[in-house]
Amino acid sequence: MYKPEAMEENKKVFVDLLQSVDRKGIDKLLEYLETKTDFYTAPASTKYHNNCAGGLLAHTLNVYENFKKLLELREIEMPEESIILVSLLHDICKCNYYVLEQRNKKINGKWEQVAVWSNTKSVSPPLPHSYRSVRMIIQFFRLTPQEEYCIFYHMGPYGGEDYEYRSLLQKVNTDHPETLLFYTADLFSTYLDEDTYE
Numbered sequence: 001m002y003k004p005e006a007m008e009e010n011k012k013v014f015v016d017l018l019q020s021v022d023r024k025g026i027d028k029l030l031e032y033l034e035t036k037t038d039f040y041t042a043p044a045s046t047k048y049h050n051n052c053a054g055g056l057l058a059h060t061l062n063v064y065e066n067f068k069k070l071l072e073l074r075e076i077e078m079p080e081e082s083i084i085l086v087s088l089l090h091d092i093c094k095c096n097y098y099v100l101e102q103r104n105k106k107i108n109g110k111w112e113q114v115a116v117w118s119n120t121k122s123v124s125p126p127l128p129h130s131y132r133s134v135r136m137i138i139q140f141f142r143l144t145p146q147e148e149y150c151i152f153y154h155m156g157p158y159g160g161e162d163y164e165y166r167s168l169l170q171k172v173n174t175d176h177p178e179t180l181l182f183y184t185a186d187l188f189s190t191y192l193d194e195d196t197y198e
């Protein structure tokens with residue numbers, strides 16, 4: 001289990017894993033994350049799982065571990081490089097997305113200023129969470145259909161409410177069970193491995 005506090009160690013694991021993937025464009029993506037984003041220090045959420053600096057990085061590694069275990073458990077084949085790509089990059093849209101804000105909070109009867117994570121108010125581009133990640137990744141390299149399905153449907157039933165989304169989700173989860181396991185790996189990481197920070 002990866003903890004947000006171990007930011008430097010986690011970053012090394014993350015970079016080594018991505019560099020082990022033989023796909024043109026990985027180096028450019030790593031350079032982008034390093035120089036143009038806050039990916040390595042961003043939280044994974046504002047008030048739920050891993051809502052602290054380094055939370056997003058640790059979350060992606062937890063998803064990687066859980067996803068591998070679930071695939072083994074159900075004996076479902078998926079190339080190692082695909083497991084790495086979908087796990088480590090499924091929430092890439094969360095970089096440059098959170099900001100620390102000062103808020104007033106009553107602590108022991110006294111108002112004090114505390115720093116809390118908040119969303120940037122303008123989502124760019126204005127597209128849903130999962131698709132924003134897919135779109136960012138394909139600016140660097142192509143994804144296989146299997147990888148794209150895993151990332152696009154990683155929110156499971158929370159990714160959309162319309163009839164078509166729900167029936168496609170059912171079909172994709174049935175025809176490509178790794179997508180269901182990936183959604184589960186994300187849930188396991190969020191609810192079982194990661195904490196909420198006050």
Ligand SMILES: [Fe+2]
Pocket residue numbers: 090091129154
């Ligand atoms: Fe996500």
Ligand SMILES: [Fe+2]
Pocket residue numbers: 059063090091186
């Ligand atoms: Fe996630």
